[in-house]
Amino acid sequence: MSQPLDPFDEIVDVLVVGSGCGGLTAALTADIANPTKVLVIEKSHLIGGTSATSGGVIWIPGNHLGKEKGADDSISEAKQYLKATIPADEFNEPLIDTYLEQGPKMVKCLEDNTDARYTSLEHYPDYFQDAPGVKLGNRALEPLPVSADTLEDDVDNLHPSGPQTIVFGRYGVNFEESHAFTTQSPGWFRLFIKIFLTYWLDWSWRIKRKRSRRLAFGAASVTRLLSSLKKRNIPLWRFSALKEFIVKDNKVVGAIIEREGTILKVHARRGVIVASGGFGQNQEMREKYLPKPTNSEWGCEPKTNTGDPIKAAEAIGAQLKFMDKAWWVTTVKAPNEDFPRLSEVEKSMPGNYTVNKSGKRFANESQNYFTFMLEVLKKEKIGESCVPMYMIFDANHRKNYPVGPLMPGKFFPDFLVKLVHSDWFGSDFLFSATTVEELANKTGIDTQELINTLQKVNEYSKTGKDLDFQRGDNERDRFSGDQSLINPCLGSVDTAPFYAMRIDPGEFATCGGMVIDKNGQVLDKENKPIAGLYATGNCTPALLTTYPGPGATIGPAMTFGYIAAKHLSGSNTP
Numbered sequence: 133m134s135q136p137l138d139p140f141d142e143i144v145d146v147l148v149v150g151s152g153c154g155g156l157t158a159a160l161t162a163d164i165a166n167p168t169k170v171l172v173i174e175k176s177h178l179i180g181g182t183s184a185t186s187g188g189v190i191w192i193p194g195n196h197l198g199k200e201k202g203a204d205d206s207i208s209e210a211k212q213y214l215k216a217t218i219p220a221d222e223f224n225e226p227l228i229d230t231y232l233e234q235g236p237k238m239v240k241c242l243e244d245n246t247d248a249r250y251t252s253l254e255h256y257p258d259y260f261q262d263a264p265g266v267k268l269g270n271r272a273l274e275p276l277p278v279s280a281d282t283l284e285d286d287v288d289n290l291h292p293s294g295p296q297t298i299v300f301g302r303y304g305v306n307f308e309e310s311h312a313f314t315t316q317s318p319g320w321f322r323l324f325i326k327i328f329l330t331y332w333l334d335w336s337w338r339i340k341r342k343r344s345r346r347l348a349f350g351a352a353s354v355t356r357l358l359s360s361l362k363k364r365n366i367p368l369w370r371f372s373a374l375k376e377f378i379v380k381d382n383k384v385v386g387a388i389i390e391r392e393g394t395i396l397k398v399h400a401r402r403g404v405i406v407a408s409g410g411f412g413q414n415q416e417m418r419e420k421y422l423p424k425p426t427n428s429e430w431g432c433e434p435k436t437n438t439g440d441p442i443k444a445a446e447a448i449g450a451q452l453k454f455m456d457k458a459w460w461v462t463t464v465k466a467p468n469e470d471f472p473r474l475s476e477v478e479k480s481m482p483g484n485y486t487v488n489k490s491g492k493r494f495a496n497e498s499q500n501y502f503t504f505m506l507e508v509l510k511k512e513k514i515g516e517s518c519v520p521m522y523m524i525f526d527a528n529h530r531k532n533y534p535v536g537p538l539m540p541g542k543f544f545p546d547f548l549v550k551l552v553h554s555d556w557f558g559s560d561f562l563f564s565a566t567t568v569e570e571l572a573n574k575t576g577i578d579t580q581e582l583i584n585t586l587q588k589v590n591e592y593s594k595t596g597k598d599l600d601f602q603r604g605d606n607e608r609d610r611f612s613g614d615q616s617l618i619n620p621c622l623g624s625v626d627t628a629p630f631y632a633m634r635i636d637p638g639e640f641a642t643c644g645g646m647v648i649d650k651n652g653q654v655l656d657k658e659n660k661p662i663a664g665l666y667a668t669g670n671c672t673p674a675l676l677t678t679y680p681g682p683g684a685t686i687g688p689a690m691t692f693g694y695i696a697a698k699h700l701s702g703s704n705t706p
Contacts, residue, residue, distance in 0.1 A: 140386065140399040144171040146700065147387060147400035148407060149374050149441055152181035153188075153350075154669035154689030155407030156357035157242065161697035162405075163364050164245050168701065171398065172361070173372035173389055175408070176436040177289070180354035182409050182641050182670065184291035185432060188275045188350035189253070189307070189683035190690060191676075192235040197252040198270030205267060207232045213258065213265030214680060222677045230650040231675060231691050238694040239273065246360035248353075249276040253307060258681040259500040261606040268607060272682040274307045275353035280345050282359040288341075289370065290351060290358075294432060294640075295537065296473040297349040303327050304348040314477050314534060315614060353686075373436075376444045377404065377665065384448070384664035403664040403700040405652070407693055410642030410670040411439025412458070421455040421644065423509050425519050430463050430638035432472050442645045442671055449656045450665070454673035455644035459685055460505030462486075462521065463638035464536035467555045475523070475536060475635045476501045480612035482623025483529035485589055486635070488518045491572065491581030493589075496601035498609035498621040502679035508637050520560075522575055522632040524586070526625045533614075536633055538562075563632040571630045586625050593624040641685065643674035652696030666696035 145168040148159045159172050174181075193210030210232050215223060242248035250273040257268045280287045299305055299313065305327060312320040330346070331338065337345045347355050361368060371392045378386040378397065386399040411417040412433035418426045446452055462479075463472035478484055479497040486497050488511070495507035508518045523535060531541040538549065546564070549556060556562045565571035568586060572579040592598045596619035604610055604621030613620025646654045646667045653661035669689035676684040 139397075141396040142171065143399045143401070144169045145400065145402045146170045146697070147398055147404045148172045149387070149404065150174065150181060150407035150409060150669070151179045151358075151368060152183035152407060152409060152669065152689070153353055153357060153686050154183070154693040155405070156354065156361060157238070157690040158405045158407060158668065158693035158697045159366055160246055160357065160360055160364070161241065161694045162701050163366060164241065165698050165703035166701035168402070170366045172366065172368040173374065174368060174370050175373040175440070176291070176434060177370050178291040178434070179286065179289050179358060179368065179370065180291040180350070182433055182437065183686060184350050184354045185294035185297070185434065186350035186640065186686065187297060187307070187682070188353035188686065190239075190250070190273050190687035191271055191681040191683035192239055192273055192687050193232060193271045195236045195239050195252065195271070195273060197239070197250055197273060201252050201254055201270060203252065203267075203270035205270060209265040209267075210271070211265070213260075213263050214676065216263040216265065217260045217678050217680045218676065219678075224675065226650050227648075227675055230695065231688055234695055235687060235691045238691045241694065247282070247356045247363075248360065249356065250274060251276055253682070256307070256682055257608050257611060259503070259608055260680060261608050275349070275356060277304060277306050277346050277348040278352045278355050280347050280355065283355055286358065286362070290355065291434060293343070293349060293351045294473060295469055296476065297351075298343060299327070302343055303331055304344045304346040304351065306348045311612070315612060316532070317615070374408070374441050374444060377448050379448055382663060384662060400664070403666055405693065405696050405700070406441045406445070406646070406665070406667040406671055407669045407689065408441040408671050409433065409437040410458070410645065411442060412437050412639060412642045414438040422458060422642070423456065423512065425512070427636070429465070430472060430636040432463060432474060432638060432640045437641070445646045445654060445665065445667070448662065450662060451647040451655050451657045451659070452645060453647045454677070457644050457674055457677065458639035458642045459502065459674075459679065460509070460637070460639050461501040462505060462508070462635040464633065464635055465561070466537045466553070467559050467561055468553060469537065472636070472638055473536065474501065474640060477612045478523065478533065478535045479504070480609065480621055481529065481533040482593070482614050482617055482619075482621055483625055484523050484525045484533070484535065485585070485625065486521050486523055487577065487582060487585060488516070488521055489577055490516070491578040491585055493585055493600060494518065496598070496603045496609070498603045498613065500608065500679065505637060512637075518637060520634045520636055522577065522634055524582070524625060525631050527627045527629055529623065529625070530631055538633070561634050564629045566628050568630055571632055575632050577632070589622070590624040590626055593622045596622060598622060641670045643670050643685065645671040645673060648672050648692065650695075651699040652692045653699070666700060668692035668696055
């Protein structure tokens with residue numbers, strides 16, 4: 133609908149909605165490309181959105197940092213890989229071509245003009261190892277850790293990291309450190325002691341805040357972009373929710389926002405870029421669009437991800453697509469944690485197997501988490517319920533490996549868990565038993581089928597071959613396993629006590645929304661651009677729908693934020 137233009141409460145050139153990596157990249161690029169008045173608004177009182185809770189990795193094939201490390205990669209190989217792994221009816225060739233071409237330029241632009249700094253992950257493989265064009269590393273870039281001091285007064289406004297991205301809820305670690313701790317590779321304990329002491333000896337910081345001064349993963353990415361925003365004097369309004377777009381003469385010329393309870397009209401002379409995330413915390417929209425069963429409590433998104441800008445865009449004629457899709461992942465919700473954590477790495481560890489209530493495995497647990505969840509959804513669709521699922525493991529696994537929030541028992545035995553987290557055992561979260569039969573009885577899992585399943589996997593652990601699901605047969609599976617074993621992903625479950633931890637079919641973000649063109653412009657139902665309106669990230673349809681590699685959501689979000697900002701700025705540079 134059209135809104136009268138006068139009077140405006142604020143006049144800017146570019147309005148950016150959302151403070152995740154996509155939105156911050158857009159804001160910075162707009163200022164770099166054509167120095168102008170940019171305003172960023174954030175619905176929450178916290179900055180960073182889904183990006184801040186994530187691993188912060190971006191999947192950018194052909195990037196300059198990988199090439200500096202000797203990577204042999206090309207846009208043509210990446211496109212070949214994507215064509216082989218994305219269904220033909222979901223392969224948006226114009227947008228994928230643009231993404232592959234512009235992604236490396238986006239990274240170079242940020243590194244040349246902002247505080248953003250990345251390192252190429254040499255040994256983090258693409259997820260589909262049998263596909264042509266696949267690479268074993270260097271397509272994924274990780275933000276370098278950074279001191280929280282760079283944010284000055286805004287440090288307490290940064291969205292908390294996802295619990296799976298920090299050690300003991302305190303220590304910020306990078307990818308290689310996290311991988312070393314999880315797999316207990318050579319030198320891991322010495323590294324852990326170093327990080328442990330660095331935190332506990334930092335008295336001036338520790339007495340004020342729980343999490344360490346050192347920020348990594350998504351927190352580092354957001355911090356580096358936010359500090360760059362501050363240096364360029366680009367304002368960021370918190371507590372500011374977009375309510376509707378202002379349209380005049382078939383062009384979006386601004387937005388009505390609610391800022392701390394006050395309704396304001398903001399005029400955006402060049403355009404609005406929406407980078408507001410998905411709708412995972414809107415149960416009504418979940419029920420309308422997502423596969424059943426669906427529950428906002430299973431998702432990892434910030435509580436403010438309720439899809440308001442998507443609905444506002446639909447109200448002015450925007451075309452929506454892929455509203456039934458999400459970045460699926462199993463999640464773990466401990467009773468004392470504010471929101472779920474991703475259940476990811478532990479499913480690759482030997483001696484940890486996922487079963488449904490029938491006591492049966494149904495997929496390769498070590499494959500990438502997104503593809504594993506697609507198997508869950510397939511089972512649900514044919515009436516084989518996987519809600520809830522349970523990770524099953526034994527005393528040996530409990531002693532040596534982490535599971536969800538559980539640190540290895542050799543450091544954090546059960547008596548300490550019960551002392552510190554008295555509500556974990558005995559709830560519908562974590563179970564232990566002296567026999568498999570007792571464990572089945574406590575969880576409601578079919579006893580005989582669970583016994584049969586464990587007999588099978590115990591035999592597979594001896595031979596190193598999973599005859600049911602080929603777990604551990606490729607490098608992606610083996611990456612997070614125990615490299616000291618013949619098959620890093622296979623281990624027995626035969627030593628009491630036996631354990632079960634509940635996991636749910638969740639997501640770290642929904643990924644359906646406003647359809648965009650190769651310039652990041654939002655399209656109407658006739659595939660025509662809506663003048664003045666741009667979008668990127670999880671409020672747009674997923675570009676890499678099968679999640680082909682680590683960072684396959686933030687990479688496109690930042691790239692199309694960069695593209696949109698250049699287009700509305702009328703600049704072919706940087």
